[in-house]
Amino acid sequence: MVVEQTAVISARERVLEAAERVVSEGGAARLTLDSVAAVAGVSKGGLLYHFPSKESLLGALAQRYVVSMKHCIDAAKGTLSASTHGRDLKACILGVLGADPRSKAMGAALLAAAANDLTLLEVIRQRIADHMEEIAASKADFARAAIVMLAVDGLKFRESLRISSFSDEQREQVVDELLKIAEEAYR
Amino acid sequence: MVVEQTAVISARERVLEAAERVVSEGGAARLTLDSVAAVAGVSKGGLLYHFPSKESLLGALAQRYVVSMKHCIDAAKGTLSASTHGRDLKACILGVLGADPRSKAMGAALLAAAANDLTLLEVIRQRIADHMEEIAASKADFARAAIVMLAVDGLKFRESLRISSFSDEQREQVVDELLKIAEEAYR
DNA sequence: TACTACAAACCGTCCAGCCGGTATACCTCC
């Protein structure tokens, strides 16, 4: 049947979301095939049909993170006029630190994936390297732009791990200031 | 016996270092009592004599991280004259990002500990909250100072996970610029 | 003798992955 896949969320997607929920609620150690299957509402056999090994599930989780971030950044870029100073960098700030509610769980899931298999971080490593190269190639002040990226990472990281201590107001201040520094870096 | 503890590295210390090595070489998933014991050159029974449970080992790892960071920061502070603008903030930059070779492994170990038991992050959460409060209470530009701290965290995080892509030269540029921003924040 | 600091065998649990099934849809040759 073909219709079902659009009508209902596919089982594959449900599993991925379940995995994120499990890890964001119970930490990386609770990420077992059984618990993910239970939360997703499928049997373990069903889960293993879609992801033949735990590793492949973790890989999909990491992939999902990268794709989602890219999507968020592109979306943020769309809201910025083409003539904006440091448009790409600002899009990173707004995209990564934007209000996507799923974002935190996905960050936690990424860390969990990394905890189980370090090689999964290679995808992230590559993306960071690309970003940095992009900055280096641009007319921006390298160090300033890099610091903005690092701070974005740092904040996202803290929030994924739920160890950030900022109030909403403070967070807003920080984001505003990041945008300001991003602006400066491109002049 | 008291003398031995100064003459030879205590077994307890050896275990902790072994745990860091294991996790930094094989990732969080490889951090098992057996593998740590093997690397430390003790039996599992011996390990469990010093750390009655895995949880206590992870706790010691997290504690060690906090203490070591504090030590690094204090040491860096000592190299800065008392009249330095933004001395505390600069000490954080230099202390956390300083060249301590053990530092990377300890960061990885902390993440591994967190992967196994989320509650261990409470120590870190507290330290972050303290730092941020300190900044808020000081005469510094809050957002700027916070961004410096976030960038420091971000870089340390990337390096612990080995996903940083900076060349030595670029890293130096970033640190120098961080120091400059820290200086600015205190004026 | 009592205590410290281990060693080594052992045990129970948990978990990833396997496997034999099942139901439904689609194909296809008579």
Place this chain on the structure above:
DNA sequence: GGAGGTATACCGGCTGGACGGTTTGTAGTA
């Protein structure tokens, strides 16, 4: 058109191995 074949999507019990923790033993000290 219906019988047989095949593919998709999923179920759930099972197993073997890994891992945390216990217990028992023991060599060296005080």
